[in-house]
Amino acid sequence: MSIAFESVDFVYQAHTPFENLSLRNINLTIPDGSYTAIIGHTGSGKSTLIQHVNGLLRPTKGLVNVDGQIINANTKNKQLVSLRQHVGIVFQFPESQLFAETVVDDVKFGPLNFGVSDTEATNRAKDALQKVKLPEEFWQKSPFELSGGQMRRVAIAGVLATNPKILILDEPTAGLDPQGRFEMMELFNELHHKEQLTILLVTHQMDDVANYADNVIVMDGGQIVKNGAPVEVFRDTKWLIKHQLGLPKAANFAIKLADRGVKFDKMPLDISGLVHQIVNVKDRRPSHE
Amino acid sequence: MNNIIDVKNLTYKYANSGDKKALDNVSLSIEKGSWTSIVGHNGSGKSTLARSIDGLMSYNEGVINVDGIILSDDTVWDIRKKIGMIFQNPDNQFVGATVEDDVAFGLENLGIETDKMHKIVNNVLKKVRMEDFKERQPDQLSGGQKQRVAIAGVLASKPEIIILDEATSMLDPQGRYEIINLINEIHQENDITVISITHDVSEAMLSDHVIVLNDGKIVESGAPKKVFNDDEMLKLTGLEKPFNAHLFDALVEQGIHPPVELRMDENDLEEWLCQLLLKA
Ligand SMILES: Nc1ncnc2c1ncn2[C@@H]1O[C@H](COP(=O)(O)OP(=O)(O)OP(=O)(O)O)[C@@H](O)[C@H]1O
Ligand SMILES: Nc1ncnc2c1ncn2[C@@H]1O[C@H](COP(=O)(O)OP(=O)(O)OP(=O)(O)O)[C@@H](O)[C@H]1O
Ligand SMILES: [Mg+2]
Ligand SMILES: [Mg+2]
Numbered sequence: 001m002s003i004a005f006e007s008v009d010f011v012y013q014a015h016t017p018f019e020n021l022s023l024r025n026i027n028l029t030i031p032d033g034s035y036t037a038i039i040g041h042t043g044s045g046k047s048t049l050i051q052h053v054n055g056l057l058r059p060t061k062g063l064v065n066v067d068g069q070i071i072n073a074n075t076k077n078k079q080l081v082s083l084r085q086h087v088g089i090v091f092q093f094p095e096s097q098l099f100a101e102t103v104v105d106d107v108k109f110g111p112l113n114f115g116v117s118d119t120e121a122t123n124r125a126k127d128a129l130q131k132v133k134l135p136e137e138f139w140q141k142s143p144f145e146l147s148g149g150q151m152r153r154v155a156i157a158g159v160l161a162t163n164p165k166i167l168i169l170d171e172p173t174a175g176l177d178p179q180g181r182f183e184m185m186e187l188f189n190e191l192h193h194k195e196q197l198t199i200l201l202v203t204h205q206m207d208d209v210a211n212y213a214d215n216v217i218v219m220d221g222g223q224i225v226k227n228g229a230p231v232e233v234f235r236d237t238k239w240l241i242k243h244q245l246g247l248p249k250a251a252n253f254a255i256k257l258a259d260r261g262v263k264f265d266k267m268p269l270d271i272s273g274l275v276h277q278i279v280n281v282k283d284r285r286p287s288h289e
Numbered sequence: 290m291n292n293i294i295d296v297k298n299l300t301y302k303y304a305n306s307g308d309k310k311a312l313d314n315v316s317l318s319i320e321k322g323s324w325t326s327i328v329g330h331n332g333s334g335k336s337t338l339a340r341s342i343d344g345l346m347s348y349n350e351g352v353i354n355v356d357g358i359i360l361s362d363d364t365v366w367d368i369r370k371k372i373g374m375i376f377q378n379p380d381n382q383f384v385g386a387t388v389e390d391d392v393a394f395g396l397e398n399l400g401i402e403t404d405k406m407h408k409i410v411n412n413v414l415k416k417v418r419m420e421d422f423k424e425r426q427p428d429q430l431s432g433g434q435k436q437r438v439a440i441a442g443v444l445a446s447k448p449e450i451i452i453l454d455e456a457t458s459m460l461d462p463q464g465r466y467e468i469i470n471l472i473n474e475i476h477q478e479n480d481i482t483v484i485s486i487t488h489d490v491s492e493a494m495l496s497d498h499v500i501v502l503n504d505g506k507i508v509e510s511g512a513p514k515k516v517f518n519d520d521e522m523l524k525l526t527g528l529e530k531p532f533n534a535h536l537f538d539a540l541v542e543q544g545i546h547p548p549v550e551l552r553m554d555e556n557d558l559e560e561w562l563c564q565l566l567l568k569a
Contacts, residue, residue, distance in 0.1 A: 012429065013429070018424075018425065018429070039461075040461070041433075041461040041463065041464060042431055042432075042433030042434055042437070042459075042460060042461055042464050043430075043431040043433065043434050047431060047432065092432040092459065093378055093380060093432065095378055095380070096380075137309075141305075141306075145303065145305075145306075146332075147331055147332040147335075147336060148331070148336065148377040148378065148455065149330075149331025149332065150331055150332050152331075153331070170432075171432070171458075171459060174455075174458040174459055175331075175377070175455060175458055175488070176331060176488065177329070177330040177331045177488055177527050177528070178488060178490070178527065178528055178529035179330070179527035179528075179529070180330070180331055180527070181488070182529075204459075204460065204461050204462055204465075206462065241463070244461050244462070244463035244464060245461060245462060245463065246461075246462030246463065249491075249532045250532075250536075253532070253536065253555075253559070256559055257559065257562060257563060257566070260563050260567070261563075261567055262562075262563065262566045262567060271532075271535050271536055271539050272539065274536065274539075275536070275539045275540055275542075275543055275545075278540070278543075278545070278562065278566065279543050279545070281566045282545070282565065282566060285566070285568075
């Protein structure tokens with residue numbers, strides 16, 4: 001499913017003293033089946049932007065078009081029922097997403113709500129909980145009696161169980177342990193490739209951007225200030241630093257060497273690229289035995 | 290050695306979790322003025338340990354000693370005054386109706402007069418770059434902004450011990466760097482003890498001491514360069530090696546062999562590579 005934003009403005013708390021313009025003139029096209037990363041410093045509008053894709057927030061001005069469904073200031077919840085079945089959002093703070101008595105009931109809720117039978121919902125829930133690697137001993141517990149990372153896994157499972165066509169992830173790996181972070185990113189990537197899911201990933205992890213996304217959107221002050229492939233976006237290091245963004249770790253290390261005079265052909269984005277560049281420079285050096 | 294925290298044989302079991310112990314015979318000492326990182330897989334017991342030290346849970350077995358006081362129902366308030374804790378989810382932290390009230394809350398409890406309080410509040414909000422949000426309700430902030438305010442609240446009351454439970458997980462890279470630096474400055478200037486629960490290996494590498502929890506037990510404890518050089522333990526506990534060790538191993542695979550001690554030292558490895566690549 002494709003997504004388009006046309007001249008979207010969004011104001012929080014409109015017509016109050018706290019009125020706050022958080023998106024300004026957003027124009028954007030996200031093709032069906034793409035993997036887009038959204039980056040930008042604290043408060044730049046990332047979470048606000050993604051909540052427009054299923055109409056949780058509606059544009060104050062302009063419109064959002066998701067596969068033909070138009071969302072504008074006047075759209076009613078009723079009109080969004082079918083769209084919401086296809087757009088799954090994992091929120092920034094997972095606790096806000098949990099509510100049921102048991103973990104399994106929590107994960108089943110989405111599918112049940114969309115009219116799936118109880119047996120089918122239970123199967124999907126178990127399948128999703130296995131995918132996010134939450135050990136079975138926790139399935140009948142209250143989701144509120146879990147550790148932070150375990151709650152995060154339940155929240156992700158709850159969204160996966162609805163079989164969305166668009167998967168929106170707002171810092172989905174914050175709070176996961178290193179192994180969990182890697183496994184979860186691989187799981188999303190597999191869904192993206194095998195089931196052609198359109199993915200929107202909000203993240204501060206530049207290594208994940210470099211490793212997984214085919215497109216990057218950079219936000220600042222409620223606006224899109226850059227949009228392009230990871231290699232293009234990471235090429236302009238001074239600009240990134242100005243926008244309080246980092247680089248993948250391998251690129252950071254390469255810059256330190258480059259600043260001291262090492263001449264690389266191109267900026268590496270991961271360790272194998274970095275080592276490749278180092279080997280090249282070493283081999284180019286005149287030997288002096 | 291001058292330990293500000295001593296935990297002996299601490300065991301904790303949550304109600305209705307069968308035989309499973311969230312903390313299993315944990316003993317540790319934390320030196321006054323040090324920076325300790327606690328790492329470990331999801332559910333390994335890190336937050337439970339932090340909350341126990343802060344007297345938020347009545348533990349089943351063991352002794353917790355904070356700054357010479359043994360934690361008990363009678364002393365819990367004395368101990369809590371010494372500790373500033375930043376919770377994993379900032380929404381569990383906020384008590385004030387506005388950002389300003391929230392940061393002032395801890396100070397009011399300490400009985401600080403209004404004028405001085407305003408000064409302190411303004412000052413810390415500026416330090417975490419949230420001075421423009423004073424009148425905002427905390428629940429109307431972005432994720433990273435919430436974390437900044439939660440940190441400001443703790444810094445304002447200048448506790449002897451700061452416990453950070455993944456307190457910077459939602460910050461942008463630059464913001465995280467700035468906040469860690471800010472806490473580090475306060476830590477050094479005032480001899481404040483810092484305990485930081487984190488999944489960020491590069492942050493843990495900067496600390497004086499690392500404790501690794503696994504299924505409620507401490508499996509390793511020591512200097513970061515020692516702990517993160519133990520590949521077998523890292524694999525077993527689901528932790529990752531630091532970037533520098535990854536790079537080192539990838540170099541070795543390609544036939545480039547830096548001295549082994551550089552595997553845990555990013556600056557020295559950088560230096561060594563410069564020598565290798567720049568000498569004509
Ligand atoms: N409920 C709200 N009411 C008023 N303003 C809000 C609300 N939620 C967010 N804002 C403001 O809107 C702006 C954009 O917030 P948003 O949550 O989209 O940022 P973000 O890019 O997701 O940041 P972070 O990386 O910190 O999560 C911020 O300045 C924030 O203070
Ligand atoms: N309120 C609770 N009631 C029952 N069990 C709990 C509760 N909170 C945590 N647990 C369990 O205790 C164990 C330790 O949890 P804890 O929150 O200390 O882990 P953690 O190391 O902080 O994990 P994370 O990295 O995910 O935050 C976990 O198995 C968890 O499910
Ligand atoms: Mg956000
Ligand atoms: Mg925790």
